[in-house]
Amino acid sequence: MRLEQVRKAFNVGQPAEIEVLHGIDLELGSGEFCAVMGPSGSGKSTLLNIVGLLDRPTSGLLSIGGQETTRLDDAALTRLRGRSIGFVFQYHHLIGAFTALENVMMPMLGDAGFPSRAMGERARELLDSVGLSHRCDNLALNLSGGEQQRVAVARALAMRPAVLLADEPTGNLDNRSADVVFELLRRVNRTQKTAVLFVTHNPALAQRCDRTIEVVDGAIVGSACSPAPMPAALPPG
């Protein structure tokens, strides 16, 4: 994934125009785990929305898997987003009307249109890998906060994305649950070579990432490397 001189402004052409990202250059390689730190309002979430194809940059280039995305139409962006990018948010955002298993199946279902046995098997496998095989048939609303976030991680991995974007996924969790979720992302990153962009305010977690970038006032002001130990392997997929 590569960003070249990405700028993002709101209220373009109006007196209240404001630029929140000022020419971001960033490259995230396969299997790289990069922490993004910075004070609130510095533009981290906007950066993640642009990388996640949820928002378009005002100028600059964004390539994912070698494909330049800034000129794609909404349908193509949606397809690329669904197949290449997984999201884990600070709040789990599971769909309460569905069970844990169905939530994990949802990206595959949304892509294919009809459910299949393979989707169910894949979802069970992912829930098993996050240690929730016994909670498959529970409604998402009936799970604990840590369990819900682990289901959200499993859901983000459903389409085997090349990039995983995690926007403060441990922000609402206690230390133990936060550690579990972080380790989960780390394992996915190491075993499946999934690139991870991990927004956090927690310096301890940032230190356990391969690299940390610091965003201040819409610009990357610093970058540092901090190698981490190898975790246990996840099931294939």
Add this chain to the structure above:
Amino acid sequence: MRSWEPFEWIVAARFLREGRWQTVFIIGGVAVGVAVIVFMSALLTGLQANFIRRVLTAQAHIQLLPPQEKVRALRGGLPGVVEDAMQQAPLQRLKSIDQWPAVAAQIRALPEVLTVSPSATGSALVIRGEASRAISVVGIDPALYFRIVALPDKIVRGGTRLSANDILIGTDLASDLGLGVGDKLRVTAASGADAVFTVSGIFDLGSKGANQRTTYMALHTAQSLLGLQGGVSSLDVTVADIYGAEDVAQRITALTGVEADSWIKTNAQFFSAVQAQITANTAIRFFVGLSVAFGIASVLFVSVVQKSREIGILRAMGVTRGRILRLFLLQGGLLGLSGSAVGSAIGAAALLLWRQLARGPDGLPLVPVTLDALLFVAALLLASATGVLAAVAPALRAARLDPVVAIRG
């Protein structure tokens, strides 16, 4: 999740199930609307059919009459100058429709026409002993005429036999003259021709005037009595679509040159009453349908607001705008369909109850209502379509939601 269920169906059904009470109340609202429409439609259709049956079982849909005698002004040598400005209305003599067998054949060939029945009608005097009554003689071909006016159903004594010397009379004439089946009476036409007839049947047309004046006899007998040898004074026509009678009448006039009057024209007041009823019914259905549509739309708008985060997440996961649009349209359709299914059941129950309870002193239903399957199918289809249409605006709103804004809430 079953493999045949598409994404939209799975999510729509689950969203509706999740908003349980919201869904129950809007289905209830749709059901009440549909029940009112079903009940009113069946009742008004029954009422209309009853009125029309009463009117049209005693008369033809279209009647062809010979042209009226008209007076022509004398014109002098100068163009445009009328020398004899005084005009006296001419006498309207009883006369036959010119070339009536050919005219009848032409009319019969029209696809909209069901029956063409010739009749010879005139006035006469019936004498029995020292009593006499003015009557209207109607000469008919029973095989054809009974297809237009169901006279056999109105016979209270005797039968419908109409041989050369038979006559059918009304109950009031029979009682005025002390006549029974098999009795004889003398009928004298205005021309002075007379004949003796045997009463073969006594009918009740449901009107004292008609029962006192109307009599039926065989066509050729009436022709002789009225001096219309071989001729007929009118051709009675029935058509498949009673509301299209006026159009057919105009076509017949254009085709044959004989003036044709439809029941719509001759019963203009009655027809406008029927039309007013249809219009009022349509207006009520429209406004009930509109309120159902607003109800569904408002519930779905609320649902879009409530589910905006879920919609944003689905969009982030790669679900297209089209799928989101269809997901909400489907919810509208499902609400319409479920509400109309419940409403149809309530409407049917109300109609059955009405049929049981609303009866006249004679024990017969006040208004004969039928449970027409087509009405229920139409209610289901229309309500579902209304639901889908009502869902268009909320569905568009959902599909256009910016996932970033939606997720942020």
